[in-house]
Amino acid sequence: xxxxxxxAMREWKERIGSRSFVLMSILGPVVVLGMIYVxxxxxxxxxxxxxxxxxxxxxxxxxxxxxxxxxxxxxSFADGYIETEEFANGKKYQEFDALLEVNEKVLTNxxxxxxxxxxxxxxxxxxxxxxxERRLEEILIKQFTDLxxxxxxxxxxxxxxxxxxxxxxxxxxxDLSGWVGFFYGTLIFVFIFLFGMTILRSVSREKxxxxxxxxxxxxxxxxxxxxxxxGIGFAAFFQFVIWTVVIGFGLxxxxxxxxxxxxxxxxxxxxxxxxxxxxATYQESQxxxxxxxKFVDLIxxxxxxxxxxxxxxxxxxxxxxxxxxxxxxxxxxxxxxSDGQQFVLPLIxxxxxxxxxxxxxxxxxxxxxxxxxHYIPFTSPVVVMVKLSQGYQPGEAYEIYMSFFVLLxxxxxxxxxxxxxYKNGILQFGHRVRLKHVFKWLKKN
Amino acid sequence: MLEVKxxxxxxxxxxxLNDVSLHVNxxxxxxxxxxxxxxxxTLIRVxxxxxxxxxxxxxxxxxxxxxxDLQSIGYLPEERGLYxxxxxxxxxxxxxxxxxxxxxxxKIKIDYWFDRFNxxxxxxxxxxxxxxxxxxxxxxxxxxxxxxxxxxxxxxFSGFDPINIELxxxxxxxxxxxxxxxxxxxxxxxxxxxxxxxxxxxxxSKKVAEGKISELQAERKLGLYAVRxxxxxxxxxxxLWTGFEIVDKTILGDDRFEVSLKMRGDNSFDDLLxxxxxxxxxxxxxxxxxxMQDVFIDVVxxxxxxxNNA
Numbered sequence: 001x002x003x004x005x006x007x008a009m010r011e012w013k014e015r016i017g018s019r020s021f022v023l024m025s026i027l028g029p030v031v032v033l034g035m036i037y038v039x040x041x042x043x044x045x046x047x048x049x050x051x052x053x054x055x056x057x058x059x060x061x062x063x064x065x066x067x068x069x070x071x072x073x074x075x076s077f078a079d080g081y082i083e084t085e086e087f088a089n090g091k092k093y094q095e096f097d098a099l100l101e102v103n104e105k106v107l108t109n110x111x112x113x114x115x116x117x118x119x120x121x122x123x124x125x126x127x128x129x130x131x132x133e134r135r136l137e138e139i140l141i142k143q144f145t146d147l148x149x150x151x152x153x154x155x156x157x158x159x160x161x162x163x164x165x166x167x168x169x170x171x172x173x174x175d176l177s178g179w180v181g182f183f184y185g186t187l188i189f190v191f192i193f194l195f196g197m198t199i200l201r202s203v204s205r206e207k208x209x210x211x212x213x214x215x216x217x218x219x220x221x222x223x224x225x226x227x228x229x230x231g232i233g234f235a236a237f238f239q240f241v242i243w244t245v246v247i248g249f250g251l252x253x254x255x256x257x258x259x260x261x262x263x264x265x266x267x268x269x270x271x272x273x274x275x276x277x278x279x280a281t282y283q284e285s286q287x288x289x290x291x292x293x294k295f296v297d298l299i300x301x302x303x304x305x306x307x308x309x310x311x312x313x314x315x316x317x318x319x320x321x322x323x324x325x326x327x328x329x330x331x332x333x334x335x336x337x338s339d340g341q342q343f344v345l346p347l348i349x350x351x352x353x354x355x356x357x358x359x360x361x362x363x364x365x366x367x368x369x370x371x372x373x374h375y376i377p378f379t380s381p382v383v384v385m386v387k388l389s390q391g392y393q394p395g396e397a398y399e400i401y402m403s404f405f406v407l408l409x410x411x412x413x414x415x416x417x418x419x420x421x422y423k424n425g426i427l428q429f430g431h432r433v434r435l436k437h438v439f440k441w442l443k444k445n
Numbered sequence: 446m447l448e449v450k451x452x453x454x455x456x457x458x459x460x461x462l463n464d465v466s467l468h469v470n471x472x473x474x475x476x477x478x479x480x481x482x483x484x485x486x487t488l489i490r491v492x493x494x495x496x497x498x499x500x501x502x503x504x505x506x507x508x509x510x511x512x513x514d515l516q517s518i519g520y521l522p523e524e525r526g527l528y529x530x531x532x533x534x535x536x537x538x539x540x541x542x543x544x545x546x547x548x549x550x551x552k553i554k555i556d557y558w559f560d561r562f563n564x565x566x567x568x569x570x571x572x573x574x575x576x577x578x579x580x581x582x583x584x585x586x587x588x589x590x591x592x593x594x595x596x597x598x599x600x601x602f603s604g605f606d607p608i609n610i611e612l613x614x615x616x617x618x619x620x621x622x623x624x625x626x627x628x629x630x631x632x633x634x635x636x637x638x639x640x641x642x643x644x645x646x647x648x649x650s651k652k653v654a655e656g657k658i659s660e661l662q663a664e665r666k667l668g669l670y671a672v673r674x675x676x677x678x679x680x681x682x683x684x685l686w687t688g689f690e691i692v693d694k695t696i697l698g699d700d701r702f703e704v705s706l707k708m709r710g711d712n713s714f715d716d717l718l719x720x721x722x723x724x725x726x727x728x729x730x731x732x733x734x735x736x737m738q739d740v741f742i743d744v745v746x747x748x749x750x751x752x753n754n755a
């Protein structure tokens with residue numbers, strides 16, 4: 001064990017001292033934070049500006065729209081019928097992005113149509129509907145009540161009806177949170193493959209420069225392999241901690257400084273929205289937050305970081321040991337450093353298989369195949385993360401422990417296989433890798 | 446000190462060692478000789494427990510060798526490697542610790558050896574910045590750093606210039622004087638003659654000879670004697686008359702000659718001296734023993750021919 005630790009320490013020092021490690025530790029989290037920022041920022045920027053023509057043959061609207069300037073939509077009025085074909089092709093209508101038909105019977109049948117040239121964003125749809133509704137409200141109040149507009153709005157109590165899954169009232173299992181699990185799983189695999197390839201390269205380099213013979217005169221092949229996997233694993237873990245801390249601080253900073261209003265629960269209160277309807281700036285933020293709050297809410301509200309991170313670490317370790325041993329075994333069978341390139345393609349295939357499994361489970365969580373993928377050690381680290389973020393049904397939590405147990409047993413079995421290949425293959429160099437040699441090494445004690 | 450008994454080892458269909466036995470006494474320098482591919486490196490790897498023998502045993506200090514005994518051995522393999530991006534000092538510390546030394550011990554020993562080899566300036570240099578010879582020195586230091594009881598050196602002189610060969614040779618001689626046991630596998634026969642006490646010759650996976658250098662040489666001596674003298678060659682030939690046969694002669698210049706000859710009949714070395722004294726001015730006379738190079742060729746060549754004939 002002492003030898004393994006010494007070898008592990010050497011590997012660890014070499015890794016964390018390398019330029020690529022430092023670069024990855026800084027660039028990695030910055031890229032992730034940048035992507036999150038872009039997602040946030042995109043949601044907050046009004047992108048579209050619309051010219052809307054309101055065809056109002058009955059003159060219901062009196063050429064007026066609700067008070068308060070909507071900076072992203074300009075309204076114009078026409079007092080006759082406009083055929084959709086005419087609107088689509090007529091020259092004089094080309095400047096308009098959409099046609100809103102105010103049916104004469106709209107006050108009774110409550111139906112209107114909007115014909116657009118380019119599909120509007122959800123926000124744009126909400127805006128048009130919002131402004132149109134408010135104007136119609138005014139007309140209705142005037143026609144059917146003696147109330148003033150402000151009085152009416154005081155007594156009008158819109159009800160928000162929220163639909164929730166009875167088994168998941170907090171909507172933890174939404175598609176979006178499933179994606180968070182997928183992100184976690186991908187992170188596990190990115191780290192496993194980055195550092196797995198490091199193991200492979202490092203083993204083949206030791207073979208090619210013959211230092212391995214000097215080491216073998218003091219340590220057993222098994223100690224050598226375990227030391228290498230552990231040392232590189234410590235470095236991987238250390239880098240992961242750096243990523244977590246930097247991304248964590250980054251998210252905190254964004255929440256406190258860049259997007260503080262987005263997280264205020266009252267922003268989603270429709271009553272408030274109505275009361276403040278005249279305040280255009282305020283409306284801006286409402287529409288904005290309504291759209292991308294889903295994402296912000298997901299990142300800052302829905303994801304159970306503590307729970308996820310706990311299991312993430314378990315499966316990170318299990319998955320790393322499993323794949324680390326596999327990479328070490330491949331490294332030990334190689335006949336030259338360039339042999340590694342031949343293995344890159346199948347390994348990338350394996351990576352994609354694992355990631356695709358996560359994607360598959362994201363879409364078909366209840367499928368039989370998903371259950372298998374949940375236990376197969378090649379795919380379980382990513383699949384479990386997806387399932388975890390989707391939420392296990394009550395009473396099925398044992399599945400996650402079972403999957404971890406299977407992964408751990410597989411990791412030890414893979415270590416035993418790798419140890420054999422390591423023992424018999426580590427001194428062979430300059431040969432052509434043949435499958436029959438690999439089988440012979442496996443059989444040989 | 447070390448006893449190798451009936452070791453056999455095969456790699457698939459290739460037999461690398463066939464029933465090889467030998468013993469190395471404490472405090473001696475033991476040469477392991479043999480042509481390329483004879484099985485020397487395989488034997489050394491078996492001794493170092495790097496590979497497992499198919500049959501046979503290795504005893505160290507009377508007991509079956511264990512993993513722990515490796516800490517008492519310093520091994521310098523033929524194909525050497527170092528971590529290229531580590532510094533010289535870090536490398537020495539790493540290998541020293543792997544061989545059971547404490548950090549404090551390593552520091553003292555590094556100071557001693559770096560001074561001795563005059564490489565203090567290299568401490569912080571990365572291995573990749575060193576020349577091949579420099580790296581070889583570092584490797585040698587790493588091998589002896591933990592003061593092993595048994596040193597196993599596979600081709601320790603390869604890659605060194607003559608000055609450094611001499612340096613390493615002197616180190617080995619000093620270590621021998623300090624009571625260390627050394628196994629030396631080399632093709633450098635001159636060094637073998639100079640520093641080895643006993644040798645074993647391995648050929649085609651078998652041990653074909655083992656013994657003291659003088660014994661092996663004596664076994665293969667051809668009864669040749671050499672005389673170096675000053676005077677007339679005619680007087681020399683006349684003095685020998687029919688009792689001795691001249692095999693070869695070299696003119697050294699200024700009436701000086703060196704002649705090799707064989708005895709005829711029952712004549713002895715004493716008889717030779719008796720007939721020559723007074724006839725020529727004798728400078729030296731000695732019995733010509735085969736060099737280790739000759740012994741090596743003598744052992745290997747006929748077997749090679751046998752193989753070729755077969």
